[in-house]
Amino acid sequence: MAGATPAVAARRRVRGVVFDMDGTLTVPVIDFQYMRQRVGVGPTGDILDIISSWPAEEQQRAHQAILEIEEQALRDMQAMPGLLELCSHLDDSGIPRGLITRNVLRSVHYFHEHHLPVPPFLPAISRECEFPYKPSPAALLHICNTWGIAPEECIMVGDSAKDDVVCGNRAGAVTVLLDTEGRYTDASQLTGECKPTFAVSSLTEFLGLLRNQFELLPPVGQQQREQQQEQEQQEQQQAA
Numbered sequence: 360m361a362g363a364t365p366a367v368a369a370r371r372r373v374r375g376v377v378f379d380m381d382g383t384l385t386v387p388v389i390d391f392q393y394m395r396q397r398v399g400v401g402p403t404g405d406i407l408d409i410i411s412s413w414p415a416e417e418q419q420r421a422h423q424a425i426l427e428i429e430e431q432a433l434r435d436m437q438a439m440p441g442l443l444e445l446c447s448h449l450d451d452s453g454i455p456r457g458l459i460t461r462n463v464l465r466s467v468h469y470f471h472e473h474h475l476p477v478p479p480f481l482p483a484i485s486r487e488c489e490f491p492y493k494p495s496p497a498a499l500l501h502i503c504n505t506w507g508i509a510p511e512e513c514i515m516v517g518d519s520a521k522d523d524v525v526c527g528n529r530a531g532a533v534t535v536l537l538d539t540e541g542r543y544t545d546a547s548q549l550t551g552e553c554k555p556t557f558a559v560s561s562l563t564e565f566l567g568l569l570r571n572q573f574e575l576l577p578p579v580g581q582q583q584r585e586q587q588q589e590q591e592q593q594e595q596q597q598a599a
């Protein structure tokens with residue numbers, strides 16, 4: 360899906376990359392179908408939305424069941440192959456990397472502590488944070504704002520079309536679907552807001568995509584951006 364390598368001048372600028380965690384930075388171990396069965400949610404609809412519509416006692420039971428599955432997933436956690444090389448390339452290029460997960464902060468800490476021998480993903484936004492969870496673009500827009508970059512200068516990478524790709528598309532970011540298990544061979548699943556800009560089958564393929572299709576530029580400071588815009592306006596006025 361990556362296509363031919365464009366000339367450097369034609370490459371799209373990227374100043375930040377935001378990742379999903381489970382199934383993206385880590386090997387998929389959570390069986391979401393089992394999670395739905397265990398909690399008592401049918402096959403369709405957002406599991407967290409459905410639970411939040413239930414009476415308090417039922418919500419507590421459902422969240423406890425989810426936590427138990429996530430605890431087991433912590434014990435089974437493995438870093439996704441290619442993760443370290445990808446992080447090192449981004450760090451060497453001065454490109455910030457963040458994380459947005461529907462999982463809890465404890466899992467994020469565990470991942471950082473046990474599976475990431477390089478600096479943590481920052482910001483790392485989890486289920487407890489004040490933002491509505493993915494597919495809402497709110498957390499992604501917040502990260503872009505924190506970095507002082509436009510959403511279109513950001514790539515959102517994740518293994519879920521309905522959560523990660525929709526979140527990225529709603530924010531106006533470049534979207535990359537990571538499909539390590541061949542879950543999306545049926546292209547009809549990827550239409551409308553679920554359609555990613557690119558699809559890759561590994562983090563190594565994503566690294567190749569970054570190298571070949573994008574120009575990686577560190578974020579420009581907010582002040583420098585404003586000065587740049589002012590200068591461009593003055594130049595436009597002089598040219599008029």
Ligand SMILES: [Mg+2]
Pocket residue numbers: 379380381382383517518519
């Ligand atoms: Mg995921």
